[in-house]
Amino acid sequence: MASSDSENSDNSESSIELGFVQRLEIGQQWRLHRCYFPSKIGGKPAWLNPKDIPKTDDLKCSLCGKAMALLLQIYAPNDDNSDTFHRTIYVFCCKSESCYEHNSNIPFRVLRCQLSKDNEFYDRNPPDYESPEYFKSCKNFIEVCRVCGFAGNKTCSRCHKASYCCKEHQTLHWKFHKVTCGSDSHDSTAGVDDGFFAGDLMFPEYEIVMETEESNSCDVLSQDELPEANGQFSPSELEQFANVNLVGQEFSSFRKITATSPDQVLRYDKAGSPLWCSGDNKLSSDKVPKCSCGADRYFEFQVMPQLLNYLNVQNTIDGPSIDWGILAVFTCSADCQSAGQSYHLEYLHKQDFEQIQS
Structure with missing residues (x-):
């Protein structure tokens, strides 16, 4: 993953990376084994550190007490730190619809794991990403x-x-x-997945592939470019955002910027800024909780609402449902490590689309 400088507006090339869903062909599940350092949605976690992995009790929803499911994981090494040669961010969430409330991040949990180049689990050389046999050399x-x-x-x-x-x-x-x-x-x-899938306990599994965003899609809307409320939206868009207030610069900018790549499920912009989808419940940088080590956390990536299309969840207007506008993930700026702890808790901010006031 490329890092970005949010203050460098003169750079003609975008440093934002977009994540897209890629369906695996039959027999290609090996691509999501941990030894290939995958970025993926759903399924079982591909633990970067396979020795000190969390227990189900470590990732239980604080509301219903049920074990959370892996929403996605992103392989995001940091070349500026020798301790982060390998680095993966995990996002977990509860699958109980009743635990979800507007703009509440309670049903979510984020973990960070990292390893140096010399470690007991992986070879110093890159894996053979095209070999379905390579994972057999990666012991449990x-x-x-x-x-x-x-x-x-x-x-x-x-x-x-x-x-x-x-x-x-x-x-x-x-x-x-x-x-x-x-x-x-x-x-x-x-370490092969035996093919068993517990749909009630986890989300469908897909690979995430990353592409650099085209720079012209990052243009900010001027006031004259803002569409009139409801006036420039297609019937399908109006149906998708049936309970959303379509008025406001944030939503209009959100819609325009994402329109060039409408299938994006993730935006990676390390040390940048979230692309807010509403003027409501925006989080300023000084309000982001500091890491337990005392260091500031900075924005790393956001999960987009398009991901919901792949999760087999039922969203309703009248009651609670697994839903979001964006999920903004903030991580420790120092990439700290605690003795005896391999998976470190990070912060997620949930922003929903602004609801229509009746």
């Missing part, structure tokens, strides 16, 4: 739950190969696992 350090991908400290009493985080997940997986239990069909040490 701890067993993960076959259902959710979190640390699994329980094993199948019959084969002692399949690991689980809890009895409930072992029971859920049994109908799938019993076909190969006790055989050599699945080598648990290889």
Whole structure:
């Protein structure tokens, strides 16, 4: 990921990178194994540090108490720091619609993990990104739950190969696992996803590919360019934003800037500024909570509302639903590390589209 300077307005080339969904072909799930350092949506987390991974208790929703699901993870190394040769940001969220409220970030959690070039898990040389066999050279350090991908400290009493985080997940997986239990069909040490997908517990899995945004799409709207309320929106757009107040410079700028790449699900602009979708609940830099180490946090990337189209969630106007305008992620400017802690908590700000006042 390229870093950016938000104050350098003379740069003719945009340093903002856009993330797009790429569906994997059948048999290509190996591309999302941790040894290829993937950026991806949903599925089980591809833990950068495979030795000290979180437990389900570490990522439970503070409202309903259920384990959160991986929304996405972004591989974002920082070349300016020798300790961040490898670096991944994880965004988790609750799958219970009742936990979501307007402009509330409570159902979300962000973790950062990083490694130096010399580490016990990966070779110094880049992986062979085109080899479906390369992952077999990347050994496991701890067993993960076959259902959710979190640390699994329980094993199948019959084969002692399949690991689980809890009895409930072992029971859920049994109908799938019993076909190969006790055989050599699945080598648990290889770290291959066995194909089981718990749709109630996780989101569909896709790869994220990054492209640099065209510089002309970053132009800011002048007052004369602002569209009249509702006047320049197509019927499909009006339906998509049925409960959104279409008046305001922020929303108009948001719509114009994203129009050149309407399928973008992520905007990466490290040390830049979020692209706000509303004048309501904007977060100024001085209001961003500092990291636990005392350092300032800066903006790194935002998740766009287009991602919702790939999550198989039901959004409603009348009640709570998994929804957002943008999710802005802020990370420690010092990329701090705490002794004995591999996954560090970062900050997420949720901004929803401005609701129509009745």
